[in-house]
Amino acid sequence: MIWQLCKQHTIAMKKSLSSFPLLLCVLLGSYMARAESLPLAEVLQQAAQGNAQAQSQLAAQYHAGEVVEQDDGKAFEWASKAAAQGNADAQYLLGSLYADGLGVQKDAARAVELIRKAAVQGNADAQFSLAEAYREGRGVAQSDVQAVAWYRKAAEQGHGIAQDALGVMYANGAGVAQSDTQAVAWYRKAAEQGVAYSQANLGDMYANGRGVVQSDAQALVWYRKAAAQGNAAGEFAVGRMYDKGREVKQSDTQAVAWYRKAAEQGLVDAQTNLGLMYEQGRGVAQSDTQAVVWFRKAAEQGFAEAQTNLGLMYEQGRGVEQSDTQAVALYRKAGEQDNAQAQFNMGVMYKQGRGVVQSDAQAVVWFRKAAEQGFAGAQTNLGLMYEQGWGLPKSMDQAVQLYRLAAAQGSEDALRNLGSCYKRGSGVKRNLIAAYALYKVAAVKGQKEAAVNRDELVGKLSAAQLQAGQTLAQRLFVSANIIEKLDLYLRSGKL
Known part of the structure; x- marks a missing residue:
């Protein structure tokens, strides 16, 4: 027996995974604010005379194509001059160019070296980026402990995205002792600055009663704040509240509307749930074809629940041509991500010899994987x-x-x-x-x-x-x- 579709109605803490280029927008904004009273001719003159701040500003302008024609080669040239004089903003920009191979050959180690120099001088954007490098192991040995240390330095300077990231580390107990209370504290700091990811995360903490007294009312307040900024996690969460009738009148139509907003931004949770709404005919006309469309979008991003659901649609020939082979391929992808439903389904396919050569031994392997996760159907089988x-x-x-x-x-x-x-x-x-x-x-x-x-x-x-x-x-x-x-x-x- 193949069980029902997986339904994803919880959302993991969403972290801003801002890469170096995304932070350049923050950096450039600070340059532009300082440069409003300086005409380009004056900036060029001061840069040519060796003024590090002018060189740094000019580099940022070339990178963004503001006031001058966009040219990463020239951005690299001027950032190099300013960085050599120890200008922290230029060091950060130059490191970012190395990180993404813009105007220069990509070099993760050199990128981290330069960003570290800026971070040591107290540049909050650089501190955040260095933390990201440690968390992801880019150009340095991966270290959650070091990531936390640098997130904290930036967060204590009021860097909103770093505050959100530090909250995530506390919530997950990564590189620091797990603490929902500390997670909430940092999410709140960032949320009150308008950081949408933190508003959604703070909403989750209220929804689940983690680090705060459980409150659907407060959860909805913060979810709506995030959604109002077009944040996909917030939109998805508002949809979930309508889906479950929490603090709002239950409405499949509203749930679909909010899921769609988030799904169109590529959020896999929302794409999966929108697929389920189509599959069940809730809030929309029932359509296996549309269910498959949305399951596929999430599955192609590697989302295990969607891979499992799409596999079931192939197995049953709903919205697609029936194919046990395709079903098994999708179940296997999800099962290898430890999705218990998919592991159970793999066991069934091996036991029945559908899409694979029949094998009781392999059925046992897959049933055991799911059973060890507490999946009742697998324990039974x-x-x-x-x-x-x-x-x-x-x-x-x-x-x-x-x-x-x-x-x-x-x-x-x-x-x-x-x-x-x-x-x-x-x-x-x-x-x-x-x-x-x-x-x-x-x-x-x-x-x-x-x-x-x-x-x-x-x-x-x-x-x-x-x-x-x-x-x-x-x-x-x-x-x-x-x-x-x-x-x-x-x-x-x-x-």
Whole structure:
């Protein structure tokens, strides 16, 4: 059995992954503000006379094509002159040109060397860029600890994007002790400066009650602030609030509208959810073709949930020509990213020999990957593989253990299989009352074979046993932990 489509309704902390060129816009803006009163002729004259600040400004103008014709070669020339005199802004600009191979051959190590010089002099943009280099391992050995150190230097100077980045590091416990409280503090500083990513991240902290008292109202306030700036993460989050009816009246139409805004900006979470809205016909006319379009956009960006969903569309021939081969290729990509749903689906495809050469051994490999992540369907199927000795040595002890794990999550298939173990006394002590109760609970959850098993068992029970089985089933059904309640009965023999 292939399970339903994956639905992505949570959003990881979104970090501004600004590259060096993006920060040049910030840098150039500061040059332009200082240069408003200086005509180009005067800037050229001062630069020619060796004035480092004028040379640095001229380099930025050539890079951006402001006032003068855009020319990275000349930007490199003038930035080199100013950087040689120790001008921090020029060092940062020159490092950025090396980083992206603009006007000079790309050289990550030289880029970091120059940006470090600017950072040491206190240039906040350079400090942020150096932190990014450490976080990504570009031109330096990767180090989250060093990234945090440099993010902090820039953040303490009021650099909004660095404040957001430092918040992300605290939220994820990367390079620093995990602290939701500190994450919120830094997100708030940046959010209040208008940094859209931080506004969305602060909204997430409120939505999830991390580092603050949970508040959908506050979450929505910050999501809307981010969305108002056209931030895709904020737009997606507002859509999610409408989708779930949190702090707003539930509206599939509004959810679709907001998902679309974010999806058109390339946000994979939004593309996936928009695909799901089309697949389910919620807020839009049902269209498998459009579902495939949006799943594909996210899948091509490597998003595992979308790859899994697109794989299922290929497997079922919905919106695309049916192809088990394509389904397997997509499931494999997602499974290799540790997507449990895809790993489970890979196990099924290998067990059934669909799109791949049939292999119980490979089915076991994939079921185990998903089972180790707590995926109930995989735990159930791996249990069955152990019970039957398919692809590995037969072991009822292992089978029962896996059925119990899945049954504790409410899996009707696992409840039915565990019921059969108690009926036969396989891997457990035979107990027909427990078997009946497990069959009954599974049947109520919709497991059709369990209903047949339950009815067949009735004739083998005394009136007292049947009453006990019905009572136990009722208690299991309402229990928060079915297995704990079952074990309590088995130990005491009392209901």
